[in-house]
Amino acid sequence: MSGPVMSAPPRDCPPWSAWVLERLQMGLLVLDAQGDVVFANQWLLTHTKLAADAVLSKNLMEVFPQLKDSAFAHALAQSIKSGFPTLLSQTLHPSPFPLYLPSSQRGQDKLLRQSIRIMPAGGLVADTMDQRYTFIQINDVTQSVMRERLLKAQAVRLKNMAQVDVLTGLGNRRRRDDVLPTALRASGKTAQPLSVIMFDIDYFKQFNDIYGHLAGDECLRQVAQVLRDVFRRPQDMVARFGGEEFVAVLPETDGQAAQALAEQVLQQMRALGIAHSGSCTAAVVTISAGVAVYDPAGGQTPDRLVLAADQALYAAKSAGRNQVCGPQ
Amino acid sequence: MGLSVPHVEMVTKLGVSDALTGQGADRICAVRQEFSGVLNTEAVLMFPVQQSLQLVQMMVGDDVPLEQLGEMEQEALAEIGNILLNSVVSGVADVLKLRFEGSLPCVELGPVQDVLCAQGQMTDQVLSVQIDFAIDALQIQGYLVFLLDVASVASLKATVQQFLGTLS
Numbered sequence: 001m002s003g004p005v006m007s008a009p010p011r012d013c014p015p016w017s018a019w020v021l022e023r024l025q026m027g028l029l030v031l032d033a034q035g036d037v038v039f040a041n042q043w044l045l046t047h048t049k050l051a052a053d054a055v056l057s058k059n060l061m062e063v064f065p066q067l068k069d070s071a072f073a074h075a076l077a078q079s080i081k082s083g084f085p086t087l088l089s090q091t092l093h094p095s096p097f098p099l100y101l102p103s104s105q106r107g108q109d110k111l112l113r114q115s116i117r118i119m120p121a122g123g124l125v126a127d128t129m130d131q132r133y134t135f136i137q138i139n140d141v142t143q144s145v146m147r148e149r150l151l152k153a154q155a156v157r158l159k160n161m162a163q164v165d166v167l168t169g170l171g172n173r174r175r176r177d178d179v180l181p182t183a184l185r186a187s188g189k190t191a192q193p194l195s196v197i198m199f200d201i202d203y204f205k206q207f208n209d210i211y212g213h214l215a216g217d218e219c220l221r222q223v224a225q226v227l228r229d230v231f232r233r234p235q236d237m238v239a240r241f242g243g244e245e246f247v248a249v250l251p252e253t254d255g256q257a258a259q260a261l262a263e264q265v266l267q268q269m270r271a272l273g274i275a276h277s278g279s280c281t282a283a284v285v286t287i288s289a290g291v292a293v294y295d296p297a298g299g300q301t302p303d304r305l306v307l308a309a310d311q312a313l314y315a316a317k318s319a320g321r322n323q324v325c326g327p328q
Numbered sequence: 329m330g331l332s333v334p335h336v337e338m339v340t341k342l343g344v345s346d347a348l349t350g351q352g353a354d355r356i357c358a359v360r361q362e363f364s365g366v367l368n369t370e371a372v373l374m375f376p377v378q379q380s381l382q383l384v385q386m387m388v389g390d391d392v393p394l395e396q397l398g399e400m401e402q403e404a405l406a407e408i409g410n411i412l413l414n415s416v417v418s419g420v421a422d423v424l425k426l427r428f429e430g431s432l433p434c435v436e437l438g439p440v441q442d443v444l445c446a447q448g449q450m451t452d453q454v455l456s457v458q459i460d461f462a463i464d465a466l467q468i469q470g471y472l473v474f475l476l477d478v479a480s481v482a483s484l485k486a487t488v489q490q491f492l493g494t495l496s
Binding site (some may be wrong): 078081082083085086087091117119122124125141142144148153240 | 400401404409414415417418428430432452
């Protein structure tokens, strides 16, 4: 089943076996029953930058002192005791052996990422040998690690791009759908309140009709800038929700604080003084806002929370716009 | 890490498959290893895919949620499964005074039936060991199944009887 490499006694070795072992493009080490190195192939010597006599007939822990008390040493001891092969993954133990690219200056370059297999001669195979040998196979998986890292980074970048509103640079609806459930779970865990504010530009349709869509786009960008200025904590998330609707998700913020922040947004919008002759509320562009608060103990769904903010926004509109309405 | 074994029984593969699908795990992640000696068995450690993702994420300490297991994550699972399978089998081997030879682990992902039924029939009997892990806040329920051929079932029974004989 396992360990066929050591199963044949030396006299049966075909003439090419030593040559093949030497030239295998992975590290091979064979230990005797005392843990002394009886074989190390060329790949291993080249990548550790060690000479054969610095390795052979020496105890493995003496050759590689960094292995002492490591997870590798523990796995090796277990493997020899049980007689079962053991795998050490790169993910959990990136680089147990001091292996470098042959071209690198030792110590200057990063260690190679290693996937390690420990094969003790257990069971019936051990009976064919003069003592219980163990062989260690080391594969360089640096390239695979780099490739996976690159792919992951790319996936994260694409995901972020897919969640940006191109016009304003804020998040889009997808970002909100992604962030809100996580933020609610965090709020539930930490028992901290969380607020959601919905914003809507007053008489925006009329603004577009009077000043044109380019001016409308510019107005949306200015609103986005005001929102960015007011909600500047890293944990705050602002997204453009629909045409002229925006949403802010504010962790660790109670209703009172959220209402004050919403007022600040409204005030800054008025201060911008973007002329709006079609507004029945003011001579400049104004905004309405609705606030909803998540009760960590209550466990509302993200949809219900957004609906509550929407209802508060509707109340602000009904009461004459250019104002903030709190939880209903 | 806490580990408990609430159930050990002989059941059919179908029984194991039903138990796993009952947990809502249509797709599972399995770590397989062969052991040979007086009896030959293939040990298959199975988790629902979702739980295997959480397990690896926790071991790796990655905060990016995984949607699937990449090559490196699969290798990490193989390592965890290897530790578990080796310790269970060497424990059994010590108690029953048996010698086994083991293989390296391999990871397989797929529907329960495909993983369990690479060979044989769904009506084949297997030795099923339910294991519950609790690591930090994570509760993971896995199934460890020993696939045994007819000769190995007989040999297991004989060995267990012999062992029970030494107790009385």
